[in-house]
Amino acid sequence: MTSGDLRADRRVETARALLDSGDPTAALSVLEQTLELTPDWPELHFLIGEAAATSSHRDRAVAAYARYLALSPDDRLGALPHLALLGATPQPDGLPPAYVAALFDEYAPRFERSLLIGLDYQGPAQLLQAINSVSGSDTVFGSVLDLGCGTGLMGERLRKVCAWIEGVDLSPAMIAQSSSKGVYDALHVSELTAYLANDTRHFDLVTAADVLIYLGDLAPLFAAVTRRLVDGGLFAMTAEAVETDATGLDRRLRPSRRFAHSADYLTRVAGEHGLVQRCHKRTVLRRDGPDAIEAHVMVFERVRAGDRLHALSPERPELVQQEVPEDQTAGHHDLGDQIEHTKMVDQ
Numbered sequence: 001m002t003s004g005d006l007r008a009d010r011r012v013e014t015a016r017a018l019l020d021s022g023d024p025t026a027a028l029s030v031l032e033q034t035l036e037l038t039p040d041w042p043e044l045h046f047l048i049g050e051a052a053a054t055s056s057h058r059d060r061a062v063a064a065y066a067r068y069l070a071l072s073p074d075d076r077l078g079a080l081p082h083l084a085l086l087g088a089t090p091q092p093d094g095l096p097p098a099y100v101a102a103l104f105d106e107y108a109p110r111f112e113r114s115l116l117i118g119l120d121y122q123g124p125a126q127l128l129q130a131i132n133s134v135s136g137s138d139t140v141f142g143s144v145l146d147l148g149c150g151t152g153l154m155g156e157r158l159r160k161v162c163a164w165i166e167g168v169d170l171s172p173a174m175i176a177q178s179s180s181k182g183v184y185d186a187l188h189v190s191e192l193t194a195y196l197a198n199d200t201r202h203f204d205l206v207t208a209a210d211v212l213i214y215l216g217d218l219a220p221l222f223a224a225v226t227r228r229l230v231d232g233g234l235f236a237m238t239a240e241a242v243e244t245d246a247t248g249l250d251r252r253l254r255p256s257r258r259f260a261h262s263a264d265y266l267t268r269v270a271g272e273h274g275l276v277q278r279c280h281k282r283t284v285l286r287r288d289g290p291d292a293i294e295a296h297v298m299v300f301e302r303v304r305a306g307d308r309l310h311a312l313s314p315e316r317p318e319l320v321q322q323e324v325p326e327d328q329t330a331g332h333h334d335l336g337d338q339i340e341h342t343k344m345v346d347q
C-alpha cells in the first residue's frame with residue numbers, strides 16, 4: 001500500500017509498527033499527522049479507523065471508516081463490517097465482494113495449510129457425510145455446482161461421486177489453486193448469487209462449504225439455488241451456528257467479521273424458497289484460534305413440483321408453504337451434452 005508520497009508512506013510504516021507493538025494511541029497520533037500530507041488517501045483513513053477503534057476512540061473510528069468508504073466505495077478493505085460492529089450502521093446483508101475477493105486472493109497460497117492443519121477444518125468431509133446420509137453412499141450425481149469452491153477441498157471429495165462438477169468463487173487466486181488440481185470440469189470467477197442468477201442450467205447437487213459465513217441475508221441465495229436445482233435436487237451447506245436471541249435476532253455479524261445463523265433462520269428461509277430440510281447436524285467444523293466454532297451441516301431438497309402445494313413434513317408445514325417460481329426446464333438434467341473432459345476456467 002503506497003500513497004505516492006514517500007514521507008506519508010514512511011509515517012504509515014511507523015504507525016503500523018506502533019500498532020503491532022500494542023501502542024494504538026501513538027499510532028493514531030502519527031496517522032492523524034499524516035493527513036496533512038495525503039488527505040485523500042483511502043487506506044490512510046482505514047488505518048486511522050483501525051487505530052482509533054483499537055484505542056477506544058469510537059467516534060473517530062466511525063468517521064475514519066466512513067471517509068474511507070466515501071473515497072473507496074468498492075470497500076476492498078472492508079470498512080462496512082467495521083462500521084456495523086461499531087454500531088454505526090445496521091448489520092449488512094453480506095460482506096463487500098471486493099473485500100472477500102481481496103481477503104482470499106491474499107490468503108490463497110497458505111489457505112489449505114492454515115485451515116487444514118492450523119484450524120483442523122472438517123467442512124468438506126462432514127458435508128459429504130451428510131449428503132451420503134440423504135442420498136445413499138452409492139449415489140452418483142450427474143451434475144454438481146460447488147459455490148465458493150475456494151482451493152477445491154470440497155471438489156476433491158465430490159469428484160468421485162459425480163459425473164460433472166463446476167466451481168464458482170470470487171477470488172481469482174483461490175480459483176487458480178483449484179484449477180491447478182484439475183478436479184473441476186469448469187471453474188468460474190464470480191460472485192455466487194450473481195452467477196446463479198445469470199446461469200440457466202440445473203444441477204443435481206449444489207454445495208456451499210464454509211461460504212455462507214460471508215453472507216448475512218440468505219434469502220437471495222436460497223431463491224437462486226432453488227431455481228438452479230432439478231426437482232428433488234439437493235443443496236448441502238455449512239454455516240456458523242448462533243442461537244436466536246431474546247429480540248428475535250437470528251443471524252449475526254461476529255467480531256471475526258463472519259456471519260453466524262440460527263438453525264431456525266436457515267430452515268425458515270430455505271422453506272420460504274421451496275427447500276425442505278433433509279439433514280441437520282450441529283457440530284464443530286473448525287477452530288478460530290483456540291476456540292471451537294459450532295456449525296450447522298444441513299442438506300435441503302428442492303421440493304418436487306407435484307409436492308409443492310402439500311406439506312411434506314406435517315410437523316413443519318411452513319417448510320413448503322411457498323411455491324417455487326416455475327421454470328420451464330427445471331427437472332431436466334441438462335448438462336448431459338457437456339460431460340466431456342475439457343477443463344475450462346473463465347475469469
Ligand SMILES: C[S@@+](CC[C@H](N)C(=O)[O-])C[C@H]1O[C@@H](n2cnc3c(N)ncnc32)[C@H](O)[C@@H]1O
Nearest residue numbers: 104148149150153169170171174191192209214
Ligand atoms: C473459507 S473458504 C471455503 C472454500 C471451500 N468451500 C472449502 O470448503 O475449502 C470461502 C470461499 O468462499 C468464497 N466466497 C465468499 N463469499 C463469496 C461470494 N459471495 N461469491 C463467491 N465466492 C465467495 C471465498 O472467496 C473463499 O474462496
